[in-house]
Amino acid sequence: MIETGIVKEVFENKAKISIQKHSACKKCGVCKYDAESKTLTAEAVNNIGAKEGDEVEVAMDFDVLMSASLIAYIIPLIMFIVGCAVGFYLISPANPIMSFIIGLIFITITYFIIKMFDRRGKFKKKYSMRITKIISSGQ
Secondary structure, X not given: OEEEEEEEEEEOOEEEEEEEOOHHHOOXXXXXXXXXXXXXXXXXXXXXXXXXXXXXEEEOOHHHHHHHHHHHHHHHHHHHHHHHHHHHHHHOOOOHHHHHHHXXXXXXXXXXXXXXXXXXXOOOOOOOEEEEEEEEOOO
């Protein structure tokens, strides 16, 4: 995935970049997604010396993007199905509503675990974007 954006802030070897929003990436977790704003704020590795105001190209490898999608979508979906199966076969076979509720509980727990790992920085290094090219200088 290659996007273009404007460098808003530079610190150490990283930069905060403002990128035009796309609906496909709003829940992957790599960027800070604001529903009211038309832009995303992403943190990217800045090994090429981009400065504030520069228009840059940022990239994330396809396999990393697919892995992030797996964490954000597929694992919670699998846990929802497992929760529904546990609810139906082990807890209450006569009550399908109860199996649905158990599925919702499983998916909620899964999202809390993913969020906990995210806050501890377990995904930070692998799922970070990197600045690949300075398109135009802001100064």
